[in-house]
Amino acid sequence: MEFQIAWRNIWRNPRRTVIIMIAVIIGVWTMIALTSLMRGMVADMLDRGIATLTGDIKIYPAGFHDDPSISFQINDADFVLSKIANAFPEDTQYASRVRVNAIASNARHSAGLTLVGIDPGQEKGVSFIGNGVLDGRMISRDDKNAIVVGQALLEKFETRIGRKLILMSQDRQNEITSKAYKIVGVFRSKLASTEKQFVFVSKSSAQNMLGMENGVSEISIVLADHEKTGRVAESISTALNGSDLEIYTWKDLLPMLKSYMEVFDGFIVLWFLVIFVAMAFGIVNTMLMAVYERMREFGLLKALGMKPALILRSVLIESGIILAIGAFAGNLLAIGLVMIIAATGIDLSALASGLEYAGVSSIIYPELVLKDVFLANGVVMVLGLAVSIYPAVKASRITPVEAMAHT
Amino acid sequence: MPIVEVKGVDKVYHQGDTAVHALDNIHLSMDAGSFAAIAGPSGSGKTTLLNMIGGLDLPDHGDVIVDGRHFSEMNQSQLAQLRLNRIGFVFQAYNLIPVLSAVENVEYVMLLQGVEKAERRDRAMAMLDEVGLTEKYDNRPAELSGGQQQRVAVARAIVSNPAIVLADEPTANLDSKTGEGLLRIMAEMNERRNVTFIFSTHDKMVMDYAHRLVLLRDGMIDDDRSK
Numbered sequence: 001m002e003f004q005i006a007w008r009n010i011w012r013n014p015r016r017t018v019i020i021m022i023a024v025i026i027g028v029w030t031m032i033a034l035t036s037l038m039r040g041m042v043a044d045m046l047d048r049g050i051a052t053l054t055g056d057i058k059i060y061p062a063g064f065h066d067d068p069s070i071s072f073q074i075n076d077a078d079f080v081l082s083k084i085a086n087a088f089p090e091d092t093q094y095a096s097r098v099r100v101n102a103i104a105s106n107a108r109h110s111a112g113l114t115l116v117g118i119d120p121g122q123e124k125g126v127s128f129i130g131n132g133v134l135d136g137r138m139i140s141r142d143d144k145n146a147i148v149v150g151q152a153l154l155e156k157f158e159t160r161i162g163r164k165l166i167l168m169s170q171d172r173q174n175e176i177t178s179k180a181y182k183i184v185g186v187f188r189s190k191l192a193s194t195e196k197q198f199v200f201v202s203k204s205s206a207q208n209m210l211g212m213e214n215g216v217s218e219i220s221i222v223l224a225d226h227e228k229t230g231r232v233a234e235s236i237s238t239a240l241n242g243s244d245l246e247i248y249t250w251k252d253l254l255p256m257l258k259s260y261m262e263v264f265d266g267f268i269v270l271w272f273l274v275i276f277v278a279m280a281f282g283i284v285n286t287m288l289m290a291v292y293e294r295m296r297e298f299g300l301l302k303a304l305g306m307k308p309a310l311i312l313r314s315v316l317i318e319s320g321i322i323l324a325i326g327a328f329a330g331n332l333l334a335i336g337l338v339m340i341i342a343a344t345g346i347d348l349s350a351l352a353s354g355l356e357y358a359g360v361s362s363i364i365y366p367e368l369v370l371k372d373v374f375l376a377n378g379v380v381m382v383l384g385l386a387v388s389i390y391p392a393v394k395a396s397r398i399t400p401v402e403a404m405a406h407t
Numbered sequence: 408m409p410i411v412e413v414k415g416v417d418k419v420y421h422q423g424d425t426a427v428h429a430l431d432n433i434h435l436s437m438d439a440g441s442f443a444a445i446a447g448p449s450g451s452g453k454t455t456l457l458n459m460i461g462g463l464d465l466p467d468h469g470d471v472i473v474d475g476r477h478f479s480e481m482n483q484s485q486l487a488q489l490r491l492n493r494i495g496f497v498f499q500a501y502n503l504i505p506v507l508s509a510v511e512n513v514e515y516v517m518l519l520q521g522v523e524k525a526e527r528r529d530r531a532m533a534m535l536d537e538v539g540l541t542e543k544y545d546n547r548p549a550e551l552s553g554g555q556q557q558r559v560a561v562a563r564a565i566v567s568n569p570a571i572v573l574a575d576e577p578t579a580n581l582d583s584k585t586g587e588g589l590l591r592i593m594a595e596m597n598e599r600r601n602v603t604f605i606f607s608t609h610d611k612m613v614m615d616y617a618h619r620l621v622l623l624r625d626g627m628i629d630d631d632r633s634k
């Protein structure tokens with residue numbers, strides 16, 4: 001009966017109840033929907049970061065991380081891989097690359113960039129270049145002077161497929177070396193910065209140009225599950241104990257992203273609290289209004305012998321029902337919206353140039369995390385009830401004599 | 408032994424700089440089964456006195472004893488418990504809980520007392536029958552006339568088997584015919600169940616029904632006679 005009375009009381013002033021509910025709905029809705037969008041952005045940043053020639057785990061020759069010079073190299077990548085293959089979980093992929101800072105130039109332009117020597121067959125599923133090219137063709141394993149460049153670089157250099165591009169760098173003997181390549185293909189990335197940063201040639205031609213014999217600069221390993229990175233990196237490290245190789249995870253290589261992800265959970269809590277504070281003012285005000293309007297009634301209940309604790313509870317039950325209905329509707333709306341957006345992704349291209357700068361692509365797929373949904377509901381229900389204690393206590397303290405004087 | 412005893416009760420209200428002596432050394436005792444009216448001009452202290460007897464307000468000096476319990480020795484929670492089980496109230500207006508139907512209003516005190524659901528409903532319906540409102544049992548207060556609302560309030564006051572029922576100007580908002588109907592119901596209850604009624608009134612007709620008339624003036628008892 002207590003519940004039934006609360007239910008009837010809630011609908012005595014439907015307009016007011018609906019207003020609180022809408023506040024709760026909007027609050028929960030924004031909490032969940034926007035958080036899953038932000039999570040989608042972060043996941044996208046991570047995927048992109050890992051695909052941009054980083055990998056979950058990277059093996060460098062000792063010294064290369066701090067001084068990416070071609071004088072450091074892994075002499076026999078196959079041997080290294082044979083030693084660590086046991087540490088790989090299922091569906092692990094890897095690629096070994098030559099990587100060197102170079103200057104590209106043609107008749108009109110020149111720019112500093114990273115020359116990457118790859119085995120195209122290895123890159124599938126490991127880095128974005130494994131997805132192939134937009135125009136022209138991909139370099140093949142044995143191409144001697146073919147190069148693939150990014151669309152943005154092509155435009156910047158005012159050149160096109162079939163034209164030449166001169167690459168200049170230091171070789172193993174610290175001599176300046178240069179080589180003329182022919183542009184055979186153009187890749188696209190969601191980030192213009194990536195398109196300008198990297199050019200790709202075959203591993204063998206890079207080794208040849210730089211005098212590396214069979215050496216490579218890095219081995220990049222991609223796992224099916226990012227969560228396993230730490231454990232796999234440890235086993236690799238054990239397997240390679242004693243060799244002069246260094247093992248890094250994406251957390252070491254993308255420190256910004258790592259710290260961003262670390263503060264993200266705290267940021268969500270803060271963000272929920274901010275939304276809640278806005279909501280709480282509405283809840284408290286409206287509940288107080290409702291309590292003062294019913295002062296005579298609370299006085300009557302007191303006169304009849306109802307204990308203050310029971311009155312307090314009855315007011316809390318009322319606000320609990322409103323909160324629960326609002327939270328439920330907010331969840332439905334948010335989850336519905338997230339599912340709709342998840343099907344197609346949401347295009348943020350209007351904001352994209354700014355976002356690209358932050359390493360986010362323009363199409364975002366929201367990621368609904370159960371933990372966030374629980375947190376949003378927890379914040380609304382627990383804190384919602386907590387702030388309702390104030391009007392409830394007011395109601396429980398009204399005395400019959402006061403109530404009678406109040407007409 | 409009297410069911411109600413008021414012993415040297417003083418009550419002073421302060422409003423700004425002026426102090427109003429609402430009750431001034433009141434001594435009064437009522438036997439069980441009384442049907443008593445407290446009368447007097449406006450501001451003479453009728454409501455204040457009833458509030459004291461009901462434990463809704465506490466005296467500055469003196470003590471009130473109802474059903475053998477000394478209010479001065481009780482805390483708020485014990486007073487609430489006493490009101491719930493031993494005292495019924497009928498106010499001038501706003502007696503009923505708007506979201507509850509007539510029968511639910513009558514049931515409500517029994518709910519607070521912990522009476523079981525089936526018994527609650529039976530007793531409430533029987534009570535509504537006694538006040539002649541069987542047909543209106545499912546109506547909300549807003550759908551009842553003033554007189555009907557007061558009858559529901561009387562039913563609620565009595566259903567919990569109280570030692571006393573306090574009614575502060577129960578007929579003040581009713582026309583004289585309806586008021587008399589209500590009074591007759593209360594008188595019947597008094598006779599049949601031996602429930603003690605104490606009510607305040609301005610109304611000559613209501614005073615005529617009372618077996619005892621206490622006249623207040625300026626917070627003091629001016630006259631007290633039994634008929």
Ligand SMILES: Nc1ncnc2c1ncn2[C@@H]1O[C@H](COP(=O)(O)OP(=O)(O)OP(=O)(O)O)[C@@H](O)[C@H]1O
Nearest residue numbers: 420421422427429448449450451452453454455456
């Ligand atoms: N809460 C209060 N604060 C200040 N003064 C009060 C308060 N309650 C009552 N009084 C004063 O105490 C005196 C007695 O009031 P009380 O309400 O008991 O009179 P009453 O006989 O019931 O009058 P009425 O016939 O108008 O209902 C009055 O002068 C009133 O102004």
Ligand SMILES: [Mg+2]
Nearest residue numbers: 453454455575
């Ligand atoms: Mg009065």
